[in-house]
Amino acid sequence: MAITRRRFLEYSGGLALAFAAGRVLAVDPRNGKPKRTTSGFDPNVFVHVATDGLVTLVCARSEMGQGVRSTIPALLADELGADMARVTIVQGDADKRYGDQKTDGSTSIRNGYEPLRKAGATARTMLVAAAARRWKVSPASCVARDHAVFHGKRSLGFGELAAEAAKLPVPPPEEVKLRPRSEMRHVFKDLPLIDGPAIVAGKATFGADVRLPGMLVAVIARPPVVGGRVSRYDAKRALAIPGVKRVVEIPTPKPPYAFQPWGGVAVLADNTWAALRGRAALEIEWDEGPNAEYDSDRYRITLSESVHAPGSLARNTGDVDAALSKAARVIEAEYHVPHLAHVTMEPPAAIARVEGGKCEVWAPTQYPQEARTQAATTTGLSENDVQVHVTFLGGAFGRKAKSDFVAEAAFLAREAGRPVRIQWAREDDVRHDYYNAVNTQLLTAGLDERGKVVAWRLRTAFPPISSTFKPTNQPSADDLQQGITDRPLAVPNVRAETCRADAHVRIGWLRSVYNIFHAFSVNSFIDEIAHARGEDPRAVQLEILGPDRIVTLAELGVDKLSNYGDSLEKHPIDTGRWRRVIERATEMARWDKRRADGRVLGLAAHRSFLTYVAVVVSVVRNGAGRIAVDEAWLATDAGTVVNLERARAQMEGAVIFGMSHTFHGGATMKRGVTEQSSFADYRLVRIGEAPRRIHVDIATSDGPPGGIGEPGVPPVAPAIANAVFVLTGQRIRELPLTLRLVT
Amino acid sequence: MIKLKVNGAVRELDVDPEMPLLWALRDVLGLTGTKYGCGQAQCGACSVHLDGEVVRSCVTPMRRAAGREVTTIEGLSVDGNHPLQRAWCELAVPQCGFCQAGQIMTAAALLASNPKPSNTDIERSLAGNLCRCGTYLRIRAAVKKAAGIPEE
Numbered sequence: 068m069a070i071t072r073r074r075f076l077e078y079s080g081g082l083a084l085a086f087a088a089g090r091v092l093a094v095d096p097r098n099g100k101p102k103r104t105t106s107g108f109d110p111n112v113f114v115h116v117a118t119d120g121l122v123t124l125v126c127a128r129s130e131m132g133q134g135v136r137s138t139i140p141a142l143l144a145d146e147l148g149a150d151m152a153r154v155t156i157v158q159g160d161a162d163k164r165y166g167d168q169k170t171d172g173s174t175s176i177r178n179g180y181e182p183l184r185k186a187g188a189t190a191r192t193m194l195v196a197a198a199a200r201r202w203k204v205s206p207a208s209c210v211a212r213d214h215a216v217f218h219g220k221r222s223l224g225f226g227e228l229a230a231e232a233a234k235l236p237v238p239p240p241e242e243v244k245l246r247p248r249s250e251m252r253h254v255f256k257d258l259p260l261i262d263g264p265a266i267v268a269g270k271a272t273f274g275a276d277v278r279l280p281g282m283l284v285a286v287i288a289r290p291p292v293v294g295g296r297v298s299r300y301d302a303k304r305a306l307a308i309p310g311v312k313r314v315v316e317i318p319t320p321k322p323p324y325a326f327q328p329w330g331g332v333a334v335l336a337d338n339t340w341a342a343l344r345g346r347a348a349l350e351i352e353w354d355e356g357p358n359a360e361y362d363s364d365r366y367r368i369t370l371s372e373s374v375h376a377p378g379s380l381a382r383n384t385g386d387v388d389a390a391l392s393k394a395a396r397v398i399e400a401e402y403h404v405p406h407l408a409h410v411t412m413e414p415p416a417a418i419a420r421v422e423g424g425k426c427e428v429w430a431p432t433q434y435p436q437e438a439r440t441q442a443a444t445t446t447g448l449s450e451n452d453v454q455v456h457v458t459f460l461g462g463a464f465g466r467k468a469k470s471d472f473v474a475e476a477a478f479l480a481r482e483a484g485r486p487v488r489i490q491w492a493r494e495d496d497v498r499h500d501y502y503n504a505v506n507t508q509l510l511t512a513g514l515d516e517r518g519k520v521v522a523w524r525l526r527t528a529f530p531p532i533s534s535t536f537k538p539t540n541q542p543s544a545d546d547l548q549q550g551i552t553d554r555p556l557a558v559p560n561v562r563a564e565t566c567r568a569d570a571h572v573r574i575g576w577l578r579s580v581y582n583i584f585h586a587f588s589v590n591s592f593i594d595e596i597a598h599a600r601g602e603d604p605r606a607v608q609l610e611i612l613g614p615d616r617i618v619t620l621a622e623l624g625v626d627k628l629s630n631y632g633d634s635l636e637k638h639p640i641d642t643g644r645w646r647r648v649i650e651r652a653t654e655m656a657r658w659d660k661r662r663a664d665g666r667v668l669g670l671a672a673h674r675s676f677l678t679y680v681a682v683v684v685s686v687v688r689n690g691a692g693r694i695a696v697d698e699a700w701l702a703t704d705a706g707t708v709v710n711l712e713r714a715r716a717q718m719e720g721a722v723i724f725g726m727s728h729t730f731h732g733g734a735t736m737k738r739g740v741t742e743q744s745s746f747a748d749y750r751l752v753r754i755g756e757a758p759r760r761i762h763v764d765i766a767t768s769d770g771p772p773g774g775i776g777e778p779g780v781p782p783v784a785p786a787i788a789n790a791v792f793v794l795t796g797q798r799i800r801e802l803p804l805t806l807r808l809v810t
Numbered sequence: 811m812i813k814l815k816v817n818g819a820v821r822e823l824d825v826d827p828e829m830p831l832l833w834a835l836r837d838v839l840g841l842t843g844t845k846y847g848c849g850q851a852q853c854g855a856c857s858v859h860l861d862g863e864v865v866r867s868c869v870t871p872m873r874r875a876a877g878r879e880v881t882t883i884e885g886l887s888v889d890g891n892h893p894l895q896r897a898w899c900e901l902a903v904p905q906c907g908f909c910q911a912g913q914i915m916t917a918a919a920l921l922a923s924n925p926k927p928s929n930t931d932i933e934r935s936l937a938g939n940l941c942r943c944g945t946y947l948r949i950r951a952a953v954k955k956a957a958g959i960p961e962e
C-alpha cells in the first residue's frame with residue numbers, strides 16, 4: 068500500500084481526542100483529563116503541525132462504514148504535502164467550529180471537498196511562506212511535498228517550520244491556491260482502509276465499548292405504542308435481582324416527538340445481563356395513547372384511497388387531464404413500499420456522565436452537534452458544558468442521526484449521579500425505530516397511437532419526515548425532489564401531486580430515503596410501459612429520459628428545486644450523464660446479448676444526492692426454487708471521487724442493502740405495535756443470498772463530487788422487480804416481493 | 811465462582827451462572843471486541859470459540875463455559891496477524907466493522923476444520939453471520955484468500 072498505516076493506527080482504536088484551545092488534547096476516556104499536549108501550528112481546526120513534525124488531521128464526520136476516516140485525512144494530507152507515515156487522525160468532537168458535522172445526505176465529500184482542501188492548502192501556504200522567509204526567496208519558488216518545504220536542493224521539515232508558520236497571519240481563503248490534481252499524490256485512486264487493522268483485531272471502539280469507572284448499564288421498557296405512557300409500574304421484583312441498582316421512570320414525550328426519549332421505565336444495573344433481567348421483571352401497565360389503532364394493513368387501503376383522489380400540485384407541465392382523455396391507450400399502476408427499519412448491526416447505545424455541572428457523552432452518532440444539544444436540553448446544562456465524543460458507528464443508515472438514545476443516556480446519568488450506558492436491545496431497535504415512510508403511488512400514463520408517452524401523472528402519499536418534528540399530514544412539494552420533481556421526463560404533459568398521509572409512528576430517514584420508493588415506482592412503470600409496447604426496456608428508459616440536455620425548472624414544471632442543498636449551476640440535472648450510466652451498466656451486463664446468454668436481466672437508473680447510478684441485475688431460480696440475484700452490474704457517475712476503493716465498497720453494499728428490502732424488508736404495525744422484533748422476522752440478506760459477483764464501474768470525472776453513500780440503493784429494487792417480471796411474468800408492485808411470490 | 815480460560819489465561823469470575831458468556835466477556839472482563847447484535851443467536855456478531863468450536867456467546871450461559879477454553883477476537887492472533895485478519899485487510903472487507911469480529915471467528919473455526927472450503931462450505935458456515943453493510947462478497951473472497959484458494 069502506498070500509505071503507511073502505522074501512524075494512523077495509533078489512534079484508530081481510541082476515540083477520545085479533541086481539538087480545543089488551539090492545542091491538540093488527547094483526553095483519557097476514563098477521567099476526561101488531557102493525556103498530552105503539543106505545541107505547534109494550527110491555522111484552522113482541521114490541521115495541526117507539531118514542532119516535532121507530527122501532523123494531526125481532524126476527521127469531523129462520523130465513520131459508519133463509508134470510509135470517511137480513510138478519505139478526509141488523505142484529502143487534507145495531499146493538499147498539505149504531508150507524509151501519511153507522520154500523520155495522526157483525530158476524531159472530532161461535537162464542535163460548531165468544524166462546520167456541519169451531520170454525517171448524512173451523502174454530504175461528507177460533496178460538501179467538504181473544497182473547504183477541506185482549502186484547509187490543507189492554507190496550512191501548506193503558511194509553511195511555504197515561513198520557509199521562503201527563512202531563505203529570503205519567493206514563496207512561488209518553493210514546493211511543499213513529503214512533509215517538508217523544498218527550494219532547489221534545500222529543504223526544511225514541516226516540524227522545523229511550525230513555530231515560524233504559527234506567527235504568520237492566516238491568509239484569506241481567496242488567496243489560497245489549491246494544488247492541481249496532478250500534484251495530489253494519493254487521492255482520486257484507491258486509498259488504504261485506515262481502520263481495517265483495528266477493526267479486524269476487535270480494537271475499534273464502538274458506542275457500547277466505552278467503559279467508565281462506576282458506570283451503570285441501563286435498559287428501558289418502552290411504551291409499546293409511540294405516544295403511550297406508563298400508567299403504573301411495580302419495580303419490586305426488578306430491584307430484587309442481584310446487580311440491579313435503580314429503576315427510573317423516563318418522562319413521557321409530548322408530540323412532536325423529534326429526538327425526545329420515547330419514555331418508559333429504565334432499569335439500571337451493574338451489568339447488561341442484570342439490567343435485561345431486571346427489565347423482564349418489571350410489572351408495567353401502559354396507557355397506549357392515540358396511536359394504538361394504527362394498523363399498517365388498513366393504512367395501506369387509506370393510502371390507496373388517498374392517491375385515487377387529486378392531491379396538491381407539486382409539478383405541472385402541459386395539460387395532463389386533456390392528454391389522458393385523448394390518449395390512444397392509458398396505462399395505470401399502483402405501487403406500495405412499507406415502512407423500512409434501519410436495523411444497524413450495532414443497536415443504539417450511548418454513554419453519559421453528568422458531574423460537577425458538566426456532561427460528557429460518548430456516542431455512535433451521525434449528528435454530534437445535535438447530540439450535544441439534546442444532552443444539554445435533557446440535563447438542563449448549557450451546550451458549553453456538554454462534550455460529545457464520537458465513537459465508531461456500527462452501522463447507521465440515518466438511525467444514528469436521531470439523538471433520542473443520547474438524550475436517554477444523559478437523562479439517566481443525571482438521575483443516577485453515576486455514568487450510564489444506555490443499551491438498546493435488538494427488539495427495542497426494531498420496535499421503536501424512526502421508520503422510513505410507508506408509501507403508495509399511483510402512476511398513470513397516456514400513450515398515443517404509436518405508443519409514445521404523451522401524458523404522465525403521478526400521485527404519491529407518504530407520512531413525511533417533517534411529521535416527526537411538527538404537525539403535518541402531507542408531503543410537501545420539496546419532499547418530492549427525491550425522485551419526482553427532479554426526474555427528467557421527455558413527456559409533454561406531466562403532473563405530480565402529493566396526497567394526504569397521517570403519521571402514526573416516528574418517521575425518519577433511511578439511506579436514500581424517499582428515493583427508495585420513488586425510484587421503485589418510476590423505474591417499474593417505465594418497464595411496464597416498455598413491455599406493454601413490446602419494446603426493449605432500455606430503449607424506453609432512454610426515450611422517456613429524452614435527448615442529452617441540462618434540464619431546466621421550466622421543463623420540470625416546478626418553481627424551485629432544493630437539489631440536495633446544492634445549486635443547479637454546480638450540479639445540473641444532466642440527462643447525458645444519466646444516459647451514459649445506463650449505457651455503461653447495460654454494456655457491462657451484455658444487455659443486448661442477454662437472450663443468447665440465456666440470462667434474465669432487469670434495469671433501473673436514478674439520480675439522487677447529485678449522483679447518477681444505473682443497475683442491471685441478473686435473476687435466476689436457485690436450487691431451492693427461490694428467486695435469487697446471481698450477478699449485478701452498477702455504473703455510476705458521481706463526479707470527482709476522492710477514494711475509489713470506498714466508493715466501490717459503498718456501491719457493492721448498496722446492492723445488498725437494496726436486496727434486503729426487496730426480498731425481506733418491511734415493518735408492519737398492528738394496534739400501533741410493530742409486529743417484528745428480531746432478525747427472525749425483520750430479515751436481512753444473508754451471505755448465501757448474495758450475488759456471485761457485483762461489478763461496479765465509476766465514471767472518470769473531474770466534475771464537482773456527488774454523494775456516494777446513498778445513491779447506489781434506489782435503483783436496486785426496481786432492477787430486481789423488472790428482472791423478476793421477465794423471469795416469472797409477475798409484475799411486482801409491492802415490496803418486499805417475497806410476499807407476492809410464493810415459489 | 812466460575813473458572814475458565816479466556817484467550818489462554820485462567821480467569822475466575824463471580825457471576826450468575828446463567829449470565830451469557832457475551833456479557834461476562836464484555837462487561838466483566840472488558841473484552842469488547844465481541845459484539846452484541848441481537849441476544850438471540852440470529853446475527854453472529856457475538857461469535858467466539860469454545861474449545862475451538864464456534865458458539866454464539868449471547869446464548870451461551872457461563873455455566874456451559876465453566877472449565878473450558880474461550881477464544882475471542884482479541885485472542886485469535888498476536889497483533890492481528892491471523893491469515894484471515896490479513897486477508898480481511900488486504901481486501902478491505904470491513905465497512906462499519908461491527909459484525910466483522912464475529913465473521914472472522916466463524917471463518918477461523920471453519921478453516922481450522924476445513925482448510926480448503928468450497929463456496930458452499932463458506933456460505934453454510936457463515937449463514938448465521940449478518941452484515942447490514944453488505945460486505946458478503948468480500949468476506950467470501952477473503953476466506954478463500956486466507957485459505958490460499960484462487961478466486962475464480
